[in-house]
Amino acid sequence: MNTEIESRYAVGPNEVKGFDTEQLRNEFLVDKLMQADKVYWLYTHYERFMVGSAVPLNNALTLETLDNLKAAHFLDGRELGIINVGGKGSITADGETYSLDYKDALYLGRGNKSVSFRSDDAKNPAKFYLNSAPAHHSYPNKHVTKQDANVLHLGSLETSNERNINQMLINTVVQTCQLQMGLTELKPGSVWNTMPAHQHDRRNEVYFYFEIPQEQAVCHFMGEPTETRHLWIHNEQAVVSPPWSIHSGAGTQNYSFIWGMAGENLDYDDMDKYQPQQLR
Numbered sequence: 001m002n003t004e005i006e007s008r009y010a011v012g013p014n015e016v017k018g019f020d021t022e023q024l025r026n027e028f029l030v031d032k033l034m035q036a037d038k039v040y041w042l043y044t045h046y047e048r049f050m051v052g053s054a055v056p057l058n059n060a061l062t063l064e065t066l067d068n069l070k071a072a073h074f075l076d077g078r079e080l081g082i083i084n085v086g087g088k089g090s091i092t093a094d095g096e097t098y099s100l101d102y103k104d105a106l107y108l109g110r111g112n113k114s115v116s117f118r119s120d121d122a123k124n125p126a127k128f129y130l131n132s133a134p135a136h137h138s139y140p141n142k143h144v145t146k147q148d149a150n151v152l153h154l155g156s157l158e159t160s161n162e163r164n165i166n167q168m169l170i171n172t173v174v175q176t177c178q179l180q181m182g183l184t185e186l187k188p189g190s191v192w193n194t195m196p197a198h199q200h201d202r203r204n205e206v207y208f209y210f211e212i213p214q215e216q217a218v219c220h221f222m223g224e225p226t227e228t229r230h231l232w233i234h235n236e237q238a239v240v241s242p243p244w245s246i247h248s249g250a251g252t253q254n255y256s257f258i259w260g261m262a263g264e265n266l267d268y269d270d271m272d273k274y275q276p277q278q279l280r
């Protein structure tokens with residue numbers, strides 16, 4: 001067994017109103033990602049969305065089935081999105097090997113039986129960030145690079161939110177059941193992501209922050225638009241964003257993050273936006 005798994009039940013906005021910092025962090029912060037030589041998973045009860053990582057060193061790591069799934073193979077009833085945020089590595093799925101450079105993505109559809117993760121160089125290991133959601137159809141596996149992504153250029157330096165949203169595992173690029181994933185990169189001097197903030201009650205989301213220098217941090221905002229809370233995030237940590245919550249963040253310098261979501265539809269633009277003056 002090379003896997004560690006934890007699970008968390010869903011909580012609603014009324015409970016969260018009374019949470020202190022520790023309770024908020026226990027429910028929404030994901031701070032055990034990217035452990036060396038291990039596959040780590042957090043199983044959430046928001047859309048049964050799983051967030052995890054695989055960091056192989058000298059030996060390959062396998063995508064093991066888990067008691068939470070009650071399935072012979074991990075992907076018997078799920079789909080998986082992977083983005084590499086480390087050194088070069090490869091993933092072998094049912095005999096086919098995909099090489100992933102920094103910031104390359106891979107979609108693996110329902111029905112793959114044997115999946116393993118490798119690093120090209122254990123001294124500069126691959127760091128595979130993983131998102132998985134239940135799937136009711138089997139779509140083909142697909143390797144997606146940043147060149148294949150649909151890129152949205154949003155914001156401006158004047159409002160400190162100039163950024164590129166690389167839509168990587170999105171329905172114009174790859175067929176999925178409910179998973180969507182992408183990578184947002186803030187320009188130097190810009191610190192705000194997702195401003196104006198938004199919420200999408202039809203989908204949950206997880207934000208994984210990276211490229212944050214050790215001495216810097218990102219303040220992630222969540223909660224109902226008129227009842228916001230914040231969590232301070234360090235490099236390679238993630239935040240679970242329930243469907244009822246806004247999600248936005250401001251860093252002490254620019255940074256990047258991977259967003260992943262699943263739920264009722266595959267419409268990226270299905271979001272309710274909140275202007276800064278509407279937030280409380």
Ligand SMILES: O=C(O)C(=O)C[C@H](O)C(=O)CO
Pocket residue numbers: 163165182184193194195205247259268271
């Ligand atoms: O900076 C942004 O804005 C984003 O990256 C927004 C995410 O893509 C998102 O929240 C999609 O629902």
Ligand SMILES: [Zn+2]
Pocket residue numbers: 198199200205247271
């Ligand atoms: Zn969103």
